[in-house]
Amino acid sequence: MTKRQLIIHSLLLVIFTTIVFVSIANYSSTKEYVQTSVKRETTELVSSFANESNRYSYERIVELELIADYLPKVLQDEKELVLYLNKQNKKMPFFAGLSFIQKDGSVLTADGYEFHVKQEESFKKALRGEVAFSETFNLHQDPNQKVTAISLPVYENNKIVGVLSGVVNMADVIGAMTEESRLPGSVFLLNKAEVVFSSAEKSIKDLVPDYMKMVDSTDANKIGSFEIDKNDAHFLAYAHTWNDFIILVDSSVNPDRAQLNEARWQNGFIIFITFAVVIAIALYVRHLENQKRNMMKRDLLTGLANGVQMEDDFHETIKEQETSPFAMYFVSIDSFNEWKERIGYQLSDQIIFAFSKKIRHVVGKSPLYRVGEEEFLIIHYADSRREHERFASRIINAMEYPVHMGGEAPIWLTVSIGICPSDIGKDMDTMLLKASYVNDEARKKGGNQIIYMDAELARVVEQNRLIHKELEHALEREEFYLVYQPIYEIASDSIVSFETLMRWKSPILGEVYPSDFIPLVEENNQIIPIGRWLIRKVALQINAWQKEGYENFTVTLNVSVKQLEDPEFINDVRKILRETKVATSKLIFEMTESVIAQNIDDSANVLSTLNSLGIKTALDDFGTGYSSLSILRMLPFQYIKIDRAFVWEMESDGGMSKSILKGVLKIANDLQLETIVEGVETDSQLEQVKQMGAKRIQGYYISKPVDPVSAINRLGVFECY
Structure with missing residues (x-):
C-alpha cells in the first residue's frame, strides 16, 4: 500500500x-x-x-x-x-x-x-x-x-x-x-x-x-x-x-x-x-x-501542474513546511466565457496559453497550477497579509499590458484573486473552498479585485455554509413561520390590512434574519415550494380570522420573480384557492418593479389572470426603478406601495424626496390607485404623508410585524407602536 x-x-x-x-x-x-x-x-x-x-x-x-x-x-x-x-x-x-x-x-x-x-x-x-x-x-x-x-x-x-x-x-x-x-x-x-x-x-x-x-x-x-x-x-x-x-x-x-x-x-x-x-x-x-x-500530472495546454499534482505537492511538500506561513491564491480570468463566445474556442485557448506564460513570469518560483478552464492556483509563502496582497497586486498590475495573438487585435484581460492564508485553514480542501469563495466575491464586485480571507470573512463563510445546509430541510421541518405588519388607512383612522412577512427559526441556527436566507431560497429555486406554502398558509390564516368573526381586512404577500417565471404558478394559485376556499377579495399579491420589468408581456398576463380570480395586485417598492411610470400605464395594478427611501430622506436631501413623493402620490391618486407609503417611523413623517394625500401607511410607527393574534387584535383600531 x-x-x-x-x-x-x-x-x-x-x-x-x-x-x-x-x-x-x-x-x-x-x-x-x-x-x-x-x-x-x-x-x-x-x-x-x-x-x-x-x-x-x-x-x-x-x-x-x-x-x-x-x-x-x-x-x-x-x-x-x-x-x-x-x-x-x-x-x-x-x-x-x-x-x-x-x-x-x-x-x-x-x-x-x-x-x-x-x-x-x-x-x-x-x-x-x-x-x-x-x-x-x-x-x-x-x-x-x-x-x-x-x-x-x-x-x-x-x-x-x-x-x-x-x-x-x-x-x-x-x-x-x-x-x-x-x-x-x-x-x-x-x-x-x-x-x-x-x-x-x-x-x-x-x-x-x-x-x-x-x-x-x-x-x-x-x-x-x-x-x-x-x-x-x-x-x-x-x-x-x-x-x-x-x-x-x-x-x-x-x-x-x-x-x-x-x-x-x-x-x-x-x-x-x-x-x-x-x-x-x-x-x-x-x-x-x-x-x-x-x-500525466501536467496540464496539456499550458504545461503547468494540474490539480492532481497540486494535491500531491500539498500533502507531501507544502504540509512539511507547517512552520512557514503561506497562502493559497485562487486566480480567475474575468468574463472569460464572454471572451470564448466572442472569439471562439481556438482563440480562447491561445488566451489561456498567453495568460499562463504571463502569470508564470510574475509568480516566479511559487508553485502554480491550472485547476479549471480559466482558473489557476498559486501557493505563496509570506509572513504578513500586506506581503500577500502586495504579491497579488503584482499579478493585477501585470494585466495592464495586453495579450498579443499574432495578427489578432490585442486583448486586455483582468483577473479576480481570492487569497486564503494558512492560518485560516491548513488542509487543502478547506483552503481551496475558502479561496474559491473569496474569488467569487471578487468577481461579483466586478472583477479586477483582490479579496483576502480573514477570520471574520471565514466566520461568514462558515455561517453561510450552515445556512445553506439547514435551509435545505427548513420547509419540511416546518421551521418557517409568518408574521403580519399592520397597514393603517387614513380615511377610517384604523388598521385595515396586513403585509405577510416570512421568518425562519432554525433549531440549529436560531432566528435567522430574512436578509440572510431569502436571497438563498431565490438562488436555489426553493422559493417555488416555499411560495406555495406561503400562499396556502396565508389563505388558511384568512379563513381562521373570518371564522373568528373578522371581515373588513385584506392581506398582502410578496411574489418573487422565480414564482412569476414558473409556468405552474397560476395553476398552483388556482389549486390553493379551490382547496382552501379562501375569499380572494382578501388577497393582494405584491411584486417589485424589478420583477415586473424583466418581462412586461408575461407579467401583464399573470396580473390579469390574478385579477380575474379576484386577487388584487400591488406594485411594491415603487420609485426605485427607472420605468415605474410606464409600468403603471401598462399593467393592471390596484395598489402602489411607495418605497420607504422617500420617507426616510424627506428631511435630509433638501426636500427632493419630499417633492418626488408628493408628485408620485398625486399621479397615483389621479390614476385612482390606492397608495401605501412604507417606512413611516415617526409622528412627523405620518403627518407629512397624510398632508401629501397618502391613503394607507405602513411602518414601525404604525406597528412592527407581529404574530397573527396580535395583528388581528389591532384590526379596526389604531394606536401608534
Whole structure:
C-alpha cells in the first residue's frame, strides 16, 4: 500500500468514525431535546389547564356571591325566587343550573324543580359558612350530565338562611379548552378516582396502567410529573386544582416524539450508507491509484501542474513546511466565457496559453497550477497579509499590458484573486473552498479585485455554509413561520390590512434574519415550494380570522420573480384557492418593479389572470426603478406601495424626496390607485404623508410585524407602536 493510499484509507476511517460519532451524538442530542421539549410542553400544558380551571372556579364563586347577596330580597316569594334564579341562570351560561337549598335540605331549582339535597357533605359545609365543591354527580334535570356543585351560604341579617348552589360541568369546561388548543398531549380530568373528561381516543388506564398509584402519591405536591418511559419521552404530568379536581396530561400523542424514531432510523441509515460509501471509495481509490501512476500530472495546454499534482505537492511538500506561513491564491480570468463566445474556442485557448506564460513570469518560483478552464492556483509563502496582497497586486498590475495573438487585435484581460492564508485553514480542501469563495466575491464586485480571507470573512463563510445546509430541510421541518405588519388607512383612522412577512427559526441556527436566507431560497429555486406554502398558509390564516368573526381586512404577500417565471404558478394559485376556499377579495399579491420589468408581456398576463380570480395586485417598492411610470400605464395594478427611501430622506436631501413623493402620490391618486407609503417611523413623517394625500401607511410607527393574534387584535383600531 502506497503512502497516498494509506493516507486516504486513514482519512476514510477518520471520516467514518467521525460520522458514527456525530450520528450517535446527533441522536443523543435529538433524544435529549425531544425529552426536554416533551416534558416541558406536557408540564406547561397541565399547568395551563390547572390555572384556567382555577380561574374559572374563582370567577364562578364571585358570580355566586353576587347572586347570594341579592337572594334575601326574594326569599319570601317562591315564585319570585324561581324567576330570579332562572333569569340569572340564563345570563350565566357557564352554570348547568342554579338552585336555592333551604336549611332543611329542600332544593328549589331555577327551572322550578323541587327535591331533597343529594350532596350532603358540600351542603353541610356551606351551612357552616364555607365555600364547598361537591363530588361529581348526575344532574337531577339531565342525568346524562356529570356535574359538580359549588355551594356557598346565603346570609340574611348576618345569619345563614340557606345555601346557593351553582352546578357546573367541568368536563365541558376542560373540553372547551382542548378545542381551543393545539394539544401536545392527551388531557384527562379526574374527580377522586373517576375520569370525568378525556381528550384521548384511548383510556388513561390503557396509556398508563398504574396511573392511580401515581395519582395517590401526588397529594403532597400540587403539580408535578412522572417518567413513564424517559427513553421514549413518555411522561405523565399532573396538577391539583383549587376545586379538588386532578388534571392529567399524557405525552404519548405528542408529535415531537416521532423525532426519536426518525432520528434512530436516519442516523442508523447514515452510518450504514457511510460504511458502504467508505468501502466503495476505498476499493475505487485502490483502482484509481493503479491508473494514476501512469497518468500525466501536467496540464496539456499550458504545461503547468494540474490539480492532481497540486494535491500531491500539498500533502507531501507544502504540509512539511507547517512552520512557514503561506497562502493559497485562487486566480480567475474575468468574463472569460464572454471572451470564448466572442472569439471562439481556438482563440480562447491561445488566451489561456498567453495568460499562463504571463502569470508564470510574475509568480516566479511559487508553485502554480491550472485547476479549471480559466482558473489557476498559486501557493505563496509570506509572513504578513500586506506581503500577500502586495504579491497579488503584482499579478493585477501585470494585466495592464495586453495579450498579443499574432495578427489578432490585442486583448486586455483582468483577473479576480481570492487569497486564503494558512492560518485560516491548513488542509487543502478547506483552503481551496475558502479561496474559491473569496474569488467569487471578487468577481461579483466586478472583477479586477483582490479579496483576502480573514477570520471574520471565514466566520461568514462558515455561517453561510450552515445556512445553506439547514435551509435545505427548513420547509419540511416546518421551521418557517409568518408574521403580519399592520397597514393603517387614513380615511377610517384604523388598521385595515396586513403585509405577510416570512421568518425562519432554525433549531440549529436560531432566528435567522430574512436578509440572510431569502436571497438563498431565490438562488436555489426553493422559493417555488416555499411560495406555495406561503400562499396556502396565508389563505388558511384568512379563513381562521373570518371564522373568528373578522371581515373588513385584506392581506398582502410578496411574489418573487422565480414564482412569476414558473409556468405552474397560476395553476398552483388556482389549486390553493379551490382547496382552501379562501375569499380572494382578501388577497393582494405584491411584486417589485424589478420583477415586473424583466418581462412586461408575461407579467401583464399573470396580473390579469390574478385579477380575474379576484386577487388584487400591488406594485411594491415603487420609485426605485427607472420605468415605474410606464409600468403603471401598462399593467393592471390596484395598489402602489411607495418605497420607504422617500420617507426616510424627506428631511435630509433638501426636500427632493419630499417633492418626488408628493408628485408620485398625486399621479397615483389621479390614476385612482390606492397608495401605501412604507417606512413611516415617526409622528412627523405620518403627518407629512397624510398632508401629501397618502391613503394607507405602513411602518414601525404604525406597528412592527407581529404574530397573527396580535395583528388581528389591532384590526379596526389604531394606536401608534
